[in-house]
Amino acid sequence: MHEMSLTESVVRILEGEAARHGFSRVKLVRLEIGELSHVDPESILFCFGAVAGRSPLTSGAEMKIVRAPGQAHCLDCGDTVPLADRLAPCPRCGGARLVITGGEEMRVKEMEVE
Amino acid sequence: MCTVCGCDTPHHHPGHDHGHDHHDDHHDHGSSRMIQVERDILAHNDGHAARNRAVFAERGILALNLVSSPGSGKTTLLCRTVEALKARMPVAVIEGDQQTSFDAERIRATGAPAFQINTGKGCHLDAHMIESALARLRPEEDSVLFIENVGNLVCPAAFDLGEAAKVAILSVTEGEDKPLKYPHMFQAASLMVLNKTDLLPHLDFDVDACVAHARRVNPSITVLMLSARTGDGLDPWLEWIAERRRHTLAHRAESLEAKLAAVRATMDSSG
Ligand SMILES: Nc1nc2c(ncn2[C@@H]2O[C@H](COP(=O)(O)OP(=O)(O)OP(=O)(O)O)[C@@H](O)[C@H]2O)c(=O)[nH]1
Numbered sequence A: 001m002h003e004m005s006l007t008e009s010v011v012r013i014l015e016g017e018a019a020r021h022g023f024s025r026v027k028l029v030r031l032e033i034g035e036l037s038h039v040d041p042e043s044i045l046f047c048f049g050a051v052a053g054r055s056p057l058t059s060g061a062e063m064k065i066v067r068a069p070g071q072a073h074c075l076d077c078g079d080t081v082p083l084a085d086r087l088a089p090c091p092r093c094g095g096a097r098l099v100i101t102g103g104e105e106m107r108v109k110e111m112e113v114e
Numbered sequence B: 001m002c003t004v005c006g007c008d009t010p011h012h013h014p015g016h017d018h019g020h021d022h023h024d025d026h027h028d029h030g031s032s033r034m035i036q037v038e039r040d041i042l043a044h045n046d047g048h049a050a051r052n053r054a055v056f057a058e059r060g061i062l063a064l065n066l067v068s069s070p071g072s073g074k075t076t077l078l079c080r081t082v083e084a085l086k087a088r089m090p091v092a093v094i095e096g097d098q099q100t101s102f103d104a105e106r107i108r109a110t111g112a113p114a115f116q117i118n119t120g121k122g123c124h125l126d127a128h129m130i131e132s133a134l135a136r137l138r139p140e141e142d143s144v145l146f147i148e149n150v151g152n153l154v155c156p157a158a159f160d161l162g163e164a165a166k167v168a169i170l171s172v173t174e175g176e177d178k179p180l181k182y183p184h185m186f187q188a189a190s191l192m193v194l195n196k197t198d199l200l201p202h203l204d205f206d207v208d209a210c211v212a213h214a215r216r217v218n219p220s221i222t223v224l225m226l227s228a229r230t231g232d233g234l235d236p237w238l239e240w241i242a243e244r245r246r247h248t249l250a251h252r253a254e255s256l257e258a259k260l261a262a263v264r265a266t267m268d269s270s271g
């Protein structure tokens, strides 16, 4: 389950930020996970619950995940269109030649610390 | 230091290098404050991958990342491939499995150097594991390096190792719907190898439907069919590798020529 290593990467990013900004506890961390990315947000939340307690920095921290909507540029009609599923056709013209332009992000957005 | 891999190397974070000294990023909430981070979760892996890619380019190594579900025939194909190529070009193999070094032993039996990575509970190889393996295996200059990933059609899709291409192996016993069920993997792959074609007469596997599914998730994917057991269809695969290698070598020759020209210019100007 690669969600576990991704969650460990999140914790590593938080540790890097703690060293840089000099804080000792994360109260809240907000991730952005695109709707077309390959990770399951529920699984990330589950893994964070398991991993957070290992370090005083993240112990008790809350994680919130915002979903970035899927978006694509359609090569057939030239429009930028919303895309719920990476295999779906263009909702405007039915074309299949879509270049994904949004919804694949996996980012640590911000955090509340003390 | 990374807590996961324990390495002390500096990691760069592609595209996310905005300053962390912008104290206007902080908003006070009593004793707590908000900090804008905006960092890609995979930045650490991608930093290692970029370093591997630079090493491969510098040394003229064509690195191919073989991905598939367990038992699709990666090691069998690699053994045959190594046998066929070893007289023509230097080859080396990195094997990734959760446990055992069986696959590396199978490769070594063919006469090629092989390094086994055991990921333990890990379900994929990551770029840092490859960086460490390279330091031990030291593949020859201008060689072909095959990396056999952990058998898993999901997780290895997310982790760039620095390879030139991902090769997805799908055996015909797995069903033609796999490209649609695991779209990330087939989207990330440059080549799909349909293996175990010797079994087709015994199955109702629909080759055309499978290729159509793969093209639907990845219109530019190349498809080859072969049997690693009988060797049938092996030549186009060997030619695909040779063609990619010519490309890698052409790039290396170009950058060596540029370096040479720079040295000559320095020599000339120093009178
Ligand atoms: N009939 C047939 N069997 C094959 C072929 N290629 C591999 N096999 C068999 O499939 C089984 C698995 O092959 P491996 O090469 O170990 O597969 P793998 O993908 O390396 O497996 P893991 O490393 O465990 O994920 C073995 O019993 C092979 O003999 C083929 O082309 N035809």
Ligand SMILES: [Mg+2]
Binding pocket: B074, B075, B076, B103, B148
């Ligand atoms: Mg194997």
Ligand SMILES: [Zn+2]
Binding pocket: A001, A002, A003, B123, B124, B154, B155
């Ligand atoms: Zn996984």
Ligand SMILES: [Zn+2]
Binding pocket: A074, A075, A076, A077, A078, A079, A090, A091, A092, A093, A094, A095
């Ligand atoms: Zn359209």
